[in-house]
Amino acid sequence: MDTIETYRQIIQDILTQHATINYAYGDIHNQTIFQRQQDNYILLAIGWQKQKRIYHSIVHADIIDGKIWIQIDGTEQGIANELVKAGIPKDKIVLGFHPIEVRKHTGFSIE
Template sequence: MDTRLRYQENIKIILQEHANFRNTIPDGYHSQLLFDDERGGYLVLNIGWNDDNYLHATPIHLDLIGDRIRIQYDDTEEGVATDLLADYSAVEVASKQTKSAQRETKRYERL
């Protein structure tokens, strides 16, 4: 899978987790996800009413520019960058393990 497609999938998963968490809070607000793969835009939109208070906020806004993820806005406690880096690290570890296994296979094939 190429880098851009992998980033698109990872961003969607991470933002879905944030939206799911927000939607468990019983305060009248809910999260919507906005994905634009063609232009590389990814947003979490919090919207709704709580008594007389209206909320329309974008707590997370990410753009995928080329093969880089740009965090345009992040109003989360731990930061979406933490999730992205954790996900990227897991991908890197899996990639290194796969490459290591491929080298071992080639080594045994030569014997």
């Protein structure tokens, strides 16, 4: 399996695992969207909490130029840390939700 295919599978596995987590409140469920052709991977929270509609991205990751760009990360542990645990080098992960000035100090790739 090539590197990009490995990255795809690891991202999908991690997001699929997160999608099984149940909410303690409201009628909310998680949904994954995997667009392998475009290398977009999204985990959404969808549902209702009392009279309030819930619809937001928990995680959005893209593979761009051979690196995993984390566009948003609403998880407790941090998807980047889970990717590293799964064997992806830090220099192949970009925390895109941080400005470049902050990325310089994260230990992950800048761009």
